Amino acid sequence: MAVDHDQDREQQLARERLTRRYGTGKRVPLELLRSYAVLGEAVTVPGRERAAVTAQDVDDALALTGEARSLLDRIELYLIDEARAHGRSWAQIEAACEADQAHQRYEWLRERWPGYVPVQERPLLNSTGTDVERAHGDGAGERGGG
Secondary structure, eight states, X not given: OHHHHHHHHHHHHHHHHHHHHHSOSOOSHHHHHHHHHHHXXXXXXXXXXXXXXXXXXXXXXXXXXXXXXXXXXXXXXXXHHHXXXXXXXXXXXXXXXXXXXXXXXXXXXXXXXXXXOOGGXXXXXXXXXXXXXXXXXXXXXXXXXX
């Protein structure tokens, strides 16, 4: 157990160092992606100043690659789900993200986060907190629509 705790602590320290050097200093999940992207740009874009990038920066980014990838996958799941909630077909989603097999990708993402509740299956609350039915004229708003 101590090993897992040490690894978690190291990842937390890496996250703090990266967001302090490459982010805005906010402690939000998307800040990790911003920091990761800024550092990635610093080491991959020809002509960019690389002298400021330290070995610790690179170690931190590598340690957080899995977390950044996982966060990006989670965002993709939300976006695909939201597109479906707005009535987009699988073909439209595939065209928008320039990828084939969007439906299979969505199912894989759903399996990765088994507790995820799709937009169409969540209660829609009005300003008083009362559950209301989703209403879309195209039928895409029906609960559980696929």
